[in-house]
Amino acid sequence: MAVEHLLFGTIRFVAARHPELLDALDGSLDHLWDKSEGTARDDEAVRAIARRFIKSLRAET
Secondary structure (H helix, E strand, O other), X not given: OHHHHHHHHHHHHHHHHOOHHHHHHHHOHXXXXXXXOHHHOOHHHHHHHHHXXXXXXXXXX
16 A cells, blocks of 8 residues: 555656656556456456546546
8 A cells, every 4th residue: 555655646746747657657557457367368358547546646636
């Protein structure tokens, strides 16, 4: 939880000064995947979590 808090705060700080960061992160999500194997693997679910994270950062800027 602490790492997520620090990461979120860091991205928020940098994105306030460089708004294009959020677009770059959003554009990179196609390269994100789930490390699970077999039927448990759900790449799109992992991307959806990242999209929600970026969406919440956009709402704060």
